[in-house]
Amino acid sequence: MEKKYDSLYxxxxxxxxxxxxxFDESHISLSLTDLVARTGLExxxxxxxxHTLHLEGMLERDPKTRHFRPSHAWLELAYAYxxxxxxxxxxxxxxxxxxQAKGETINLAQISGDHIIYSLRLPNQRTHFAASIxxxxxxxxxxxxxxxxxxxxxxxxxxxxxxxxxLVQATRKTLMDRDEIARSVRSAREDGYCIARDQxxxxxxxxxxxxxxxxGQAHAAVQISLSGITxxxxxxxxxxxxxxxxxxxxxxx
Amino acid sequence: MEKKYDSLYxxxxxxxxxxxxxFDESHISLSLTDLVARTGLExxxxxxxxHTLHLEGMLERDPKTRHFRPSHAWLELAYAYxxxxxxxxxxxxxxxxxxQAKGETINLAQISGDHIIYSLRLPNQRTHFAASIxxxxxxxxxxxxxxxxxxxxxxxxxxxxxxxxxLVQATRKTLMDRDEIARSVRSAREDGYCIARDQxxxxxxxxxxxxxxxxGQAHAAVQISLSGITxxxxxxxxxxxxxxxxxxxxxxx
DNA sequence: ATCATGAATATCACTATTTGATACTAGTGA
DNA sequence: TCACTAGTATCAAATAGTGATATTCATGAT
Numbered sequence: 001m002e003k004k005y006d007s008l009y010x011x012x013x014x015x016x017x018x019x020x021x022x023f024d025e026s027h028i029s030l031s032l033t034d035l036v037a038r039t040g041l042e043x044x045x046x047x048x049x050x051h052t053l054h055l056e057g058m059l060e061r062d063p064k065t066r067h068f069r070p071s072h073a074w075l076e077l078a079y080a081y082x083x084x085x086x087x088x089x090x091x092x093x094x095x096x097x098x099x100q101a102k103g104e105t106i107n108l109a110q111i112s113g114d115h116i117i118y119s120l121r122l123p124n125q126r127t128h129f130a131a132s133i134x135x136x137x138x139x140x141x142x143x144x145x146x147x148x149x150x151x152x153x154x155x156x157x158x159x160x161x162x163x164x165x166x167l168v169q170a171t172r173k174t175l176m177d178r179d180e181i182a183r184s185v186r187s188a189r190e191d192g193y194c195i196a197r198d199q200x201x202x203x204x205x206x207x208x209x210x211x212x213x214x215x216g217q218a219h220a221a222v223q224i225s226l227s228g229i230t231x232x233x234x235x236x237x238x239x240x241x242x243x244x245x246x247x248x249x250x251x252x253x
Numbered sequence: 254m255e256k257k258y259d260s261l262y263x264x265x266x267x268x269x270x271x272x273x274x275x276f277d278e279s280h281i282s283l284s285l286t287d288l289v290a291r292t293g294l295e296x297x298x299x300x301x302x303x304h305t306l307h308l309e310g311m312l313e314r315d316p317k318t319r320h321f322r323p324s325h326a327w328l329e330l331a332y333a334y335x336x337x338x339x340x341x342x343x344x345x346x347x348x349x350x351x352x353q354a355k356g357e358t359i360n361l362a363q364i365s366g367d368h369i370i371y372s373l374r375l376p377n378q379r380t381h382f383a384a385s386i387x388x389x390x391x392x393x394x395x396x397x398x399x400x401x402x403x404x405x406x407x408x409x410x411x412x413x414x415x416x417x418x419x420l421v422q423a424t425r426k427t428l429m430d431r432d433e434i435a436r437s438v439r440s441a442r443e444d445g446y447c448i449a450r451d452q453x454x455x456x457x458x459x460x461x462x463x464x465x466x467x468x469g470q471a472h473a474a475v476q477i478s479l480s481g482i483t484x485x486x487x488x489x490x491x492x493x494x495x496x497x498x499x500x501x502x503x504x505x506x
Numbered sequence: 507a508t509c510a511t512g513a514a515t516a517t518c519a520c521t522a523t524t525t526g527a528t529a530c531t532a533g534t535g536a
Numbered sequence: 537t538c539a540c541t542a543g544t545a546t547c548a549a550a551t552a553g554t555g556a557t558a559t560t561c562a563t564g565a566t
Contacts, residue, residue, distance in 0.1 A: 007517080010305040010553070012524070013269035017309050020330065028337040032543060044526055047544075052263045056270050066543065070334040072365040075372060077273065078331035079388025081323040084281040089382050096378055096385075100356065112325040119328060122375070125349050129342050132349075134387075135332030260546075263524070265553065285514060297555050300515075319514065 015041055016049045020058065020070075025130070029067045078134070087211065087220050088119060091251045095122055095222070098247045102240065105131070105225045106247075109145040109208070111218070112137065114165035116146045119220070128201070131225065139166045141181050142174060144194040145208040145221035151188035152210055152218040158185055173198035193241060195233055203228035205236050209244055211251045222248040268294055269302045273311065273323075278383070282320045331387070340464065340473050341372060344504045348375055348475070351500045355493065358384070358478045359500075362398035362461070364471070365390065367418040369399040372473070379480060381454070391453060392419045394434050395427060398461040398474035401447035404438045405463055405471040411438055426451035446494060448486055456481040458489050462497055464504045475501040 022030060022038040030038065035046045050068055053059040060069045082088050091108045098106050099122040108120035115137040123132035130136060140146025141162065150161055162182040169176055175184070175196070188194035193209040200206075208223035224244060226236055275283060275291040283291065288299045303321055306312040313322045335341050344361045351359050352375040361373035368390040376385035383389060393399025394415065403414055415435040422429055428437070428449070441447035446462040453459075461476035477497060479489055 006304075006308075008301045008304045008515090009308065010265060010269065010301050012263060012265040012552075013302060013305045014309055016263070016266035016269060017306075017311065023333040023337060025333070025336045033541085042526055043543095044528095045524090048261045048263050048524080049266060051259075051261045052266045053270075055259075055262065056267055058270060070330070070337045072334075072363065072370045072372075074330040074334040075370060075388035076390060077323070077327040077388070079386060079390075080276040080278070081325075081327040082386040082388070083278045084276060084323045088386075092376070092382065092385055093378065096376055096380075100377065103353065110325065117325045117328060119325075123345070123349055124353065125346065127349075129345065132345055133332060133335040133341075135328035135330070135335070137329060137332075261544090265524080286512085295555055296514095297557095298553085301553075304515095 015045060019049045019053060023070050029069045031067050092120060094247045094250045095120055098243060107223045109221045109223050111140060111149050114140055116140050116143055138200060139168050141165050141167055142199055144196040144206040145223040147185045148188045148194035148208045148210050149218040149221050151185045152216060170200045171198055171202050197228050205231060205233060207236055207240060207244060209248045211248050213252055268298055272302045272306060276323050282322045284320050345373060347500045347503045348373055351496060360476045362474045362476055364393060364402050367393055369393045369396055392421050394418050394420055395452055397447040397449040397459040398476040400438045401441040401461045401463050402471040402474050404441035405469060423453045424451050424455050450481050458484060458486060460489055460493060462501045464501050466505055
């Protein structure tokens with residue numbers, strides 16, 4: 001048993017959480033043995049934890065296959081999160097406004113360690129599923145939103161992040177060169193926005209700017225995704241940047 | 254200590270979950286003592302659980318006030334949920350289509366015990382915050398979506414539900430008469446849709462229809478909210494019902 | 507400044523609770 | 537029908553969690 005020495009650490013609870021975290025995008029429905037494999041816990045432990053989570057309404061169970069699935073309670077937790085984060089309520093009406101005015105996908109992203117997480121999304125018809133639902137995490141350095149948020153931090157932090165934060169090659173064209181990325185962050189600092197293409201998806205242009213408080217730190221980023229077939233980067237800046245900057249400025253204004 | 258007699262029940266895990274569930278719409282940020290009050294657990298237990306949840310990334314902690322808040326992980330769980338429920342991916346493009354065509358708020362709701370839960374929402378400018386974010390639970394009988402989903406069940410189930418499921422008086426005009434509600438469910442069965450006004454919010458008209466599988470059971474409901482000042486019920490049916498029925502039919506079609 | 511109050515954090519002996527090995531049962535397909 | 541895999545149940549051992557209490561820290565009043 002993994003032992004962090006910490007007299008207040010409740011390993012039983014941590015083991016239960018491992019079960020919850022075993023579910024993701026590509027692990028939708030898991031059997032007891034799947035859970036054993038994914039968590040590395042004892043079979044009996046998994047049995048007890050999953051059973052308890054089921055009784056507590058955190059896991060659904062298919063009566064036929066006996067597989068476990070996430071329950072509606074997982075959405076209730078998101079609901080509580082939304083209320084708890086004050087930026088959400090301020091950003092949402094502005095994003096809706098943009099979405100209805102422009103008809104293009106717009107998102108709110110936040111920094112979460114060395115990743116970004118999308119906390120609000122207003123997709124349009126062309127948006128694919130993974131980009132339509134909240135809670136997706138992506139390596140910050142690989143995204144326009146991550147870079148522009150990072151650009152508001154100190155030089156030391158930027159240098160550290162560019163050297164150490166993780167990168168994932170999502171497309172053939174995903175930028176993996178850390179110097180290039182550092183350059184992109186530097187221009188984001190100059191410009192107040194960051195634009196990138198083909199990073200997470202081919203033929204996708206992503207444009208992002210920060211939601212900045214009085215402290216000058218980025219609390220979040222507002223980001224739009226556009227088709228790289230319909231637009232080139234210059235057109236994107238012309239057509240969308242002014243409105244996007246207004247949207248972002250309106251959130252904490 | 255509350256003892257369900259069940260040799261597989263891990264009470265420590267259940268206690269940890271109680272901490273998570275202590276957060277909701279009106280409990281955004283909780284101190285140790287708040288958590289003690291809300292969960293009824295021992296102070297030491299709360300200390301240990303909250304500490305562990307913090308280390309595991311499930312709770313954020315304000316370094317100044319020492320209060321706990323939900324973390325981004327709560328959104329990640331929602332992300333996993335979205336992938337796990339097959340109806341979500343099928344419904345989303347249809348809802349987007351409706352939203353962009355009509356410019357009105359549209360939601361996907363599902364039955365969760367005796368409540369409904371909103372699992373997808375596409376709000377417009379006029380939508381207030383609570384109605385814009387997913388994961389909200391409402392008593393099924395008080396909502397058009399809940400009634401129309403219930404209407405696809407057996408007579409016995411309907412009778413039981415109308416007699417026993419909870420009701421909450423959200424507005425002065427919320428329907429609290431169980432016979433009236435039963436009548437509303439019966440017409441929903443006839444009509445294939447349910448319309449209601451002033452139920453959760455004054456001057457709000459809600460129109461819902463089911464997403465029905467080959468088994469005839471409602472897997473979900475598609476619901477729209479409209480201003481009762483701009484429209485009357487007759488206009489709503491004329492202007493929106495056909496499209497809404499198409500939207501719902503397209504989901505499992 | 508000082509004190510009083512309330513909250514958060516740390517400690518510890520006890521034992522109830524969890525553990526993990528194993529045995530049992532049900533379901534599946536050869 | 538048998539072999540195999542996956543899920544379920546049991547139980548003795550001891551560890552990991554409990555809860556009472558002590559200590560430290562923060563805040564605001566006097």
